Amino acid sequence: MTKIWTIPGGVHPEERKEQSLQLPLAEIALPKELVFPLSQHIGAPADPVVKVGERVLGGQLIAAAHGIFSAAIHASTSGTVSAIEERPLPHPSSMPGECIVIEADGEDEHIAYQACEDYMQLSKAEMVKRVRAAGITGLGGASFPTAVKLNPKSNQPVDTFILNGTECEPYITADDMLMQTRAADVVLGAELLAHILGDPERVVIGIEDNKPKAIAAVTEAAKGKAIEVVSFPTKYPSGGEKQLIQILTGREVPSRKLPADIGVVVQNVGTAVAAYEALRFGKPLIQRITTVVGEALDTQRNILVRLGTPVAHILAEHGFQAKRASRLVMGGPMMGFALDTPDVPVVKSTNCILAPSKTELPPAAPAQACIRCGMCAEACPASLLPQQLYWYAQAEDFDRLKAHNIGDCIECGACSFVCPSNIPLVQYYRAAKGTLRQMDIERQKSDRSRQRFEFRQERIARAEAEKEAKRLARKKAAEKARQQQADKPGAAKADVVSAALASAKPKAISAEDELAKLQRAVASAQNRLEKLQQKHDESEDAAQRDKFSAQLKQAALRLQEAQAKLDARQAIPAPAEAVAGVAASATTDANDPVAAAIARAQAKMSMPPAEKLQANIDSLQQRLAKAEAKLAAARANDGDTVAALQAGVDKMNEKIAAAKQELAALAAPTAATKPEPAARPTAAAPSPAVPPVKAAPKPEKPDAASVAIAKAQQRAAALASMAPRDKLHQQVKSLEGRLEKALERLAKAEADNDDNLDAFRTGVEKTRARLQQARAELESEQ
Amino acid sequence: MIQFLLDNPFLSALVALVSLAVTFGAVLGYAAVQFKVEGDPIVEQLDALLPQTQCGQCGYPGCRPYAQAIADGDAINKCPPGGQATINTIADLLDVEAPTLDEEHGEESEVKKVAYIREDECIGCTKCIQACPVDAILGAAKQMHTVIASECTGCDLCVEPCPVDCIDMLPVESTVSDWKWHKPEPYYQRASNIIASDKTSGAAA
Numbered sequence: 010m011t012k013i014w015t016i017p018g019g020v021h022p023e024e025r026k027e028q029s030l031q032l033p034l035a036e037i038a039l040p041k042e043l044v045f046p047l048s049q050h051i052g053a054p055a056d057p058v059v060k061v062g063e064r065v066l067g068g069q070l071i072a073a074a075h076g077i078f079s080a081a082i083h084a085s086t087s088g089t090v091s092a093i094e095e096r097p098l099p100h101p102s103s104m105p106g107e108c109i110v111i112e113a114d115g116e117d118e119h120i121a122y123q124a125c126e127d128y129m130q131l132s133k134a135e136m137v138k139r140v141r142a143a144g145i146t147g148l149g150g151a152s153f154p155t156a157v158k159l160n161p162k163s164n165q166p167v168d169t170f171i172l173n174g175t176e177c178e179p180y181i182t183a184d185d186m187l188m189q190t191r192a193a194d195v196v197l198g199a200e201l202l203a204h205i206l207g208d209p210e211r212v213v214i215g216i217e218d219n220k221p222k223a224i225a226a227v228t229e230a231a232k233g234k235a236i237e238v239v240s241f242p243t244k245y246p247s248g249g250e251k252q253l254i255q256i257l258t259g260r261e262v263p264s265r266k267l268p269a270d271i272g273v274v275v276q277n278v279g280t281a282v283a284a285y286e287a288l289r290f291g292k293p294l295i296q297r298i299t300t301v302v303g304e305a306l307d308t309q310r311n312i313l314v315r316l317g318t319p320v321a322h323i324l325a326e327h328g329f330q331a332k333r334a335s336r337l338v339m340g341g342p343m344m345g346f347a348l349d350t351p352d353v354p355v356v357k358s359t360n361c362i363l364a365p366s367k368t369e370l371p372p373a374a375p376a377q378a379c380i381r382c383g384m385c386a387e388a389c390p391a392s393l394l395p396q397q398l399y400w401y402a403q404a405e406d407f408d409r410l411k412a413h414n415i416g417d418c419i420e421c422g423a424c425s426f427v428c429p430s431n432i433p434l435v436q437y438y439r440a441a442k443g444t445l446r447q448m449d450i451e452r453q454k455s456d457r458s459r460q461r462f463e464f465r466q467e468r469i470a471r472a473e474a475e476k477e478a479k480r481l482a483r484k485k486a487a488e489k490a491r492q493q494q495a496d497k498p499g500a501a502k503a504d505v506v507s508a509a510l511a512s513a514k515p516k517a518i519s520a521e522d523e524l525a526k527l528q529r530a531v532a533s534a535q536n537r538l539e540k541l542q543q544k545h546d547e548s549e550d551a552a553q554r555d556k557f558s559a560q561l562k563q564a565a566l567r568l569q570e571a572q573a574k575l576d577a578r579q580a581i582p583a584p585a586e587a588v589a590g591v592a593a594s595a596t597t598d599a600n601d602p603v604a605a606a607i608a609r610a611q612a613k614m615s616m617p618p619a620e621k622l623q624a625n626i627d628s629l630q631q632r633l634a635k636a637e638a639k640l641a642a643a644r645a646n647d648g649d650t651v652a653a654l655q656a657g658v659d660k661m662n663e664k665i666a667a668a669k670q671e672l673a674a675l676a677a678p679t680a681a682t683k684p685e686p687a688a689r690p691t692a693a694a695p696s697p698a699v700p701p702v703k704a705a706p707k708p709e710k711p712d713a714a715s716v717a718i719a720k721a722q723q724r725a726a727a728l729a730s731m732a733p734r735d736k737l738h739q740q741v742k743s744l745e746g747r748l749e750k751a752l753e754r755l756a757k758a759e760a761d762n763d764d765n766l767d768a769f770r771t772g773v774e775k776t777r778a779r780l781q782q783a784r785a786e787l788e789s790e791q
Numbered sequence: 792m793i794q795f796l797l798d799n800p801f802l803s804a805l806v807a808l809v810s811l812a813v814t815f816g817a818v819l820g821y822a823a824v825q826f827k828v829e830g831d832p833i834v835e836q837l838d839a840l841l842p843q844t845q846c847g848q849c850g851y852p853g854c855r856p857y858a859q860a861i862a863d864g865d866a867i868n869k870c871p872p873g874g875q876a877t878i879n880t881i882a883d884l885l886d887v888e889a890p891t892l893d894e895e896h897g898e899e900s901e902v903k904k905v906a907y908i909r910e911d912e913c914i915g916c917t918k919c920i921q922a923c924p925v926d927a928i929l930g931a932a933k934q935m936h937t938v939i940a941s942e943c944t945g946c947d948l949c950v951e952p953c954p955v956d957c958i959d960m961l962p963v964e965s966t967v968s969d970w971k972w973h974k975p976e977p978y979y980q981r982a983s984n985i986i987a988s989d990k991t992s993g994a995a996a
Contacts, residue, residue, distance in 0.1 A: 048967065102970040376978040403977060405876075436975045443971025450969070455843035458944050461925040462845045462853055 011213070011239045014259040016252045018390045019244040020423045022179050022343065024219060029182045029302040032310035034190055037326045039117060042091070043317030045071060045082050045109045046098050049356035050152040052078030057109055063090045067119035068293055071109050074141065080154045080357075081144035084111055085295035085315035087118035099320075099339050099353040101346035108354075111317065123291035129204060136205050136288060143287035144357075145294050148279035149173060149248075150340065152358040155280055159205045161269045167209045168272040169258055172199045172281055174216040174223065175248030178341030181361040183298040184278050185220045186311040191282060192226035198281025199236055201288060206274055212236045214278070215257050219243040245343065246421040250275045252390050264417050279360075299355060301327050303364035305334035314355050320362055321351035335370055338363040342370060343422045377430040385424035385434060391417045395424040395434050402437035407448065410441055418442070527575040534568035622672040626665055633661040664719055737787040744780040751776050833884075834862045840880050844872040845924035846946030848897045853924060866890070871897035872945070902962040904945040906938045912957035919949035919958060 048054035055072035059065055065084040072082040091112040095105040125131070131139075141156035161167055172195070176184040188195055195214070203212045214231065216224050218240045228238045241247065241256055251262045254273050262268050268275055279297060286292045295316055302309045307328025314323065320339070329351075338345040339353075341361055355362075363370075385395035394413055401409040415438060424434040541564050545557040640654040755769040796803035837858035844854070849869035851857040861867055867881045868890040875892055882889035892899055908919070908928075915933040920926075927943045930936030938949075938958075950958045 098967060100967050100970070101972065102967060104965075104967050104970060106967050376975070378978060402974070430978075432978070433975050436972060439972035440974035447969065447971060451842075454944075455841075457942070458843040458845065458925050459838070459854070461927070461942065462843065463855075465924065465926050466853070 011237055011257075012259075013239065013241045014256050016244070016247065016255050016390050017392050018388045018423060019246065019252075020388050020426050021243070022245055022426060024243070025179050025302075026182050026185070026219065028180065028304075029300045029309045029311055030185070032308065034186050034298065034311050034313060036313050037318075037323065039086055039113050039115060039315065040318050040322040041113055042319065043085060043088070043111045043113060043315065044096055044319060044354040045084070045111070045317045046096070046354065046356060047072055047082065047107045047109065048098075049082070049358070050080045050146045050154055052076065052080070052154060054107065055079055055082050057093055057107075059090050059109065061090050061093055064088070064114075065090060065111060067117060068122060068295060069120050070293075071111075074144070074154075077157060078154060080146050080152075081142060081293070082109070083144055083293040083295050085317050086111070086113050087116050088113040097350055097353050099348065099356055099359065103349040125288060125291065128288040129201070131288070133205050133207075136201075139288055139291075140205075140284050143283070143293040145280060145283045145287060146357050147277055148283060148297060148357060148360070149277035150344070150358050150360060152356075155276070155284065158269075158274060158276065159202065161206065161274065165269050166272060167206045167269070167274050169211040169213065169254075169274075170199075170203045170206055170209045171253060171257055171273060171275045172202075172212070172214040172278055173248060173250070173253055173275050174214055174220070174227070174278040175253055176220070177217060177243070177245045177248035178343050178345075178361075179245075180302050180363055181300050181341050182302075183300045183311055183360045185223050186300075187279055187282060187298050188216070188220070188223035188227050192223075192230035194282045194285050195227055195278050196230040196234060196236060197289075198278075198283075198285035199231075200234065201285055202276055202281055203236075209272075209274075211258075213257050214238045215253055216240050217243045217247060246390055246419065246423065249390065249419050249421060251419065264414055294357060297355075297357065297359070299323075299359055300361040301364075302361065303334070304366035304369045305330050305364040316357060317354045319352060319354050320348065323355070323362060324351055324364065329364055333366045334364045335367040335372060336365070338365070338370075343426065344420065373433065374431040376432045379430055379432060382429060384427045384429065388423040388427040390421060390423060391419055393418055395438075398441075399432065399434055399437055402441040405441075405444070407441070407445055410445070415441055415445070524575070527571060530571040531568065531575055534564060534571050538564045538568055622668055626668045626672065629661060629665045629668060633658065633665060636661055660719070667719070737783060741780065741783045741787055744776060744783055748773065748776045748780055831859075831862060834858050836884055837861050837881060840873075840877060840884065841870060842873045842877060842944075844944035844946045846872055846944070846948060847924075848872070850896070861885075866893065868893045869896045871899050874899035904947075904960040904962050905940045905943040906945065906947075906949050907940075907959045907961045908936055908938055909957040909959065910935050910937060912955055914955055916954055918952040918954065922948045922952045924948060 047057065053075040056075045057072045059069075059071045065071060065088060067084055067086045069084045070081055071084050071090070074081045088111045090109060092110040094108065094110065096108040096110070097103055098106040098108075100106075128136070137156050137159050140159060141154070145155040146152040147155060147158070174184050174188055174195075176182070199212055199214060203209060212235060214227055214236060216227065216238065218224070220240075224238065224240045231238050239257060246252055247256055250268060253275060254268055254271075255261055258273060260271050260273065262271060262273075283294050283297075287294070296313055297316065298311050299314050300311050301323055306324070307330075309327070312323070320337070324337075337348045337351060339348050339359060339362060340346060342363060342365070345361065345363060379396055379399060381396060383396065385399075386393075389395055391414075393415075397413055398410060398415055398418070401407075401413065402415075418435075418438045420435055420439055420442075422435045425432070425436075428434055538561065541557060541561045545561055636654060636658045640651065640658055643651045643654050751769070751773045755766075755773050758766050758769045796806075834855070835858075838855050841854040841858055847853065848871050849857045849860075851860055857865070857870065861881065867885065867887070868878050870877050871892060875889075878892060879889045906919075906928075913930075913935045915930060915935060917930065917932050917936070919936060920928045920930055924946060925942055925944055927939045928936055928949060929939060945960065945963075947960060950960060
């Protein structure tokens with residue numbers, strides 16, 4: 010005698026099994042239309058492989074499994090595929106789902122099934138393949154694809170195989186009837202499945218002790234075979250997979266684990282028979298035994314029904330009285346679900362169609378408050394705390410629900426059954442489990458969204474960075490180009506003078522260029538002339554000679570022109586002086602001697618003193634040359650200006666000598682040269698610009714300019730000989746004087762609202778600044 | 792040595808305490824360096840609670856920035872897609888009172904929605920692609936675009952930029968696979984007729 014364990018909790022509802030056992034197993038007439046939902050198993054819906062209008066035979070594949078967790082679907086009779094459309098599903102939601110609809114032709118023609126005598130000699134892989142091809146799922150109710158269950162992981166050896174013939178729910182007798190009528194096939198199926206699972210040590214067929222006929226039949230069939238047939242006391246829900254394992258092995262399936270994890274596999278007896286039929290006779294799963302029961306029916310019995318048969322057809326065959334029925338249930342009274350419409354088909358997991366009368370199964374009484382009696386906890390076969398779960402489910406406190414292992418609830422309904430307050434406890438758990446599952450899916454989705462979002466952010470940031478890098482590179486290149494451009498014409502200065510200088514410089518350059526160009530033109534013209542002359546001399550032809558002479562004349566003319574231009578050009582002062590001249594004229598035009606003086610001074614300052622002096626000397630020498638020319642002309646004309654001119658020339662010579670001396674002094678590196686630049690502006694400022702400004706309107710008195718220059722030079726010389734303190738003092742004084750003058754001019758300009766007011770102001774300010782500087786220097790000296 | 796310690800109980804206690812302090816100080820110091828937590832763990836936790844629609848209805852450019860803002864002290868009731876459930880869980884996490892959803896940022900919608908592009912009308916401007924925070928729209932310039940429904944968070948951000956208004960937000964239809972049982976109404980909300988006084992109280996309710 011095999012040892013039997015017990016499960017915690019459990020209830021003893023009224024069995025009512027005898028109602029459907031009075032009549033033998035029967036078959037009913039084929040319906041006109043059969044409906045095959047594509048999703049009648051756990052996992053992905055099957056893919057239809059037939060087209061609308063196609064004729065199909067019984068046993069023909071109409072939908073192939075989509076992936077591993079899926080099952081094939083076969084036509085259960087011959088007919089035409091009339092539609093593949095949405096129909097209401099046998100599901101608690103009563104939602105519509107995709108179904109293949111077959112219009113039966115009544116001939117019930119089947120494909121030729123490939124029987125296999127020695128199916129036990131097939132390889133295990135082939136066996137699993139055939140089971141899978143037959144579309145077999147668990148017929149107990151969960152519809153788990155059997156082929157998946159027959160492929161346990163290699164690291165989980167199966168030591169016990171249990172065939173579940175418990176059928177603990179009230180009313181249902183389908184498995185009982187199967188075991189009574191086909192005990193031999195049940196045993197063969199058990200042997201077959203055990204073989205596929207690698208012949209585990211124990212093969213047990215577990216049957217509740219309320220099925221004496223079935224126990225007797227199976228025990229008889231299993232005689233002499235290594236199969237234990239065990240009967241155990243009736244208690245709901247012993248038929249639960251985990252509960253049955255506990256009863257028969259004493260082992261408990263850990264939370265969140267599968268039976269395979271503890272080396273046990275459980276299959277329903279119906280599944281075993283279906284597997285046997287599939288391998289032995291090549292028959293796919295197209296029919297099953299279903300209990301049709303309830304006092305709202307005239308006939309209550311078990312029928313062998315084709316899958317896809319509408320419930321309405323079955324009810325009609327059994328004299329269903331809608332008025333008497335309290336509801337229509339698919340499955341048992343504990344775990345089944347009410348059908349909204351009888352237009353749903355029988356599917357692989359339909360083990361019972363229950364049509365109870367109102368007295369038989371009255372509508373649920375209204376729920377009342379939980380009185381904390383604890384009966385639900387006593388009844389729970391999974392040792393959970395149903396009332397705690399109830400509170401948390403009501404409050405939707407999912408963390409606590411998880412902490413109380415709501416996932417281990419098998420939704421057997423024992424707690425609801427015992428509840429004195431009629432609280433539909435199991436409904437709360439189902440809802441909470443559904444929400445948890447949904448939350449899990451949403452969590453996964455949000456994780457994916459987060460990943461995608463973060464990836465996108467990263468990608469955008471990368472693109473931005475690349476753009477920025479490119480922009481920087483472009484900026485750098487542009488700056489470099491600008492710098493190169495800026496380096497070529499020299500650094501631009503901000504103030505007016507340098508701007509003027511800058512604008513004057515290109516002119517000076519262009520003047521130089523022009524000069525060079527003209528010189529080149531003259532040279533080439535000369536060259537040409539020579540060549541033409543040569544040709545002219547060489548040629549003998551008269552006509553040609555004429556032509557050459559004409560060309561010669563032209564060339565000579567051009568040469569003359571070029572020569573004239575060159576002469577005119579060379580008459581213009583040297584570039585440095587041109588610059589000064591431009592600056593000066595720019596300011597004199599503006600009638601602004603102060604600014605002009607400052608500008609000139611600055612222009613001078615920007616030159617090193619030696620160069621300045623050299624320029625001075627050059628200009629003096631030029632002027633001397635002119636004066637000498639004038640003198641010569643006057644002498645030739647015997648003019649009365651001769652004496653005056655002579656005096657001028659003499660003075661000029663003196664000045665040049667003085668300047669040359671100064672240059673020599675400057676060249677010597679003495680300490681005295683240091684204050685020179687500071688002293689220079691006061692002394693030298695008027696000197697170079699004097700000729701164009703003062704001498705121009707008085708050409709007959711060229712001496713005035715040279716006198717001023719001489720004065721300035723004398724002053725400079727005096728300054729140079731002075732002590733630095735005195736020098737500074739002098740400087741301050743002169744600056745003060747200039748400032749006064751400048752202020753006077755500014756006042757006047759203001760009164761006249763002169764256009765160059767700004768220039769005046771800057772002049773005054775600059776003078777003032779210089780004065781301050783000089784004063785500061787003086788003070789520091791003192 | 793032992794005799795010395797026994798003779799000077801005060802000194803030995805001092806030595807023992809100091810040596811303990813030094814030892815544990817060293818252990819803690821090592822742990823602080825070795826097991827340093829990178830980043831702000833509270834932001835991670837908050838981010839995990841937010842619905843990741845990246846819709847920006849809270850005023851931040853995505854869920855993570857809002858998580859950061861909450862960690863920095865912003866209000867926790869600015870997330871309409873998460874709704875009251877998210878507010879409650881965040882309030883739980885931060886151990887604060889759960890406020891109601893700030894309607895200023897939008898209303899909690901009853902049903903989930905996904906964007907759907909009426910493909911005949913799409914002109915292929917790519918504006919919705921640029922707007923999508925989770926790259927759930929496929930398409931290229933001058934090519935028809937389409938939404939990858941399984942990746943769409945229903946954030947609405949693509950609707951506004953569409954120049955031809957060809958994007959609809961369609962409610963996600965529930966199917967058998969995502970169907971779940973409804974929670975029964977609690978007993979006190981149901982009119983019960985068990986005893987005579989229930990009738991009046993039921994009517995009143």
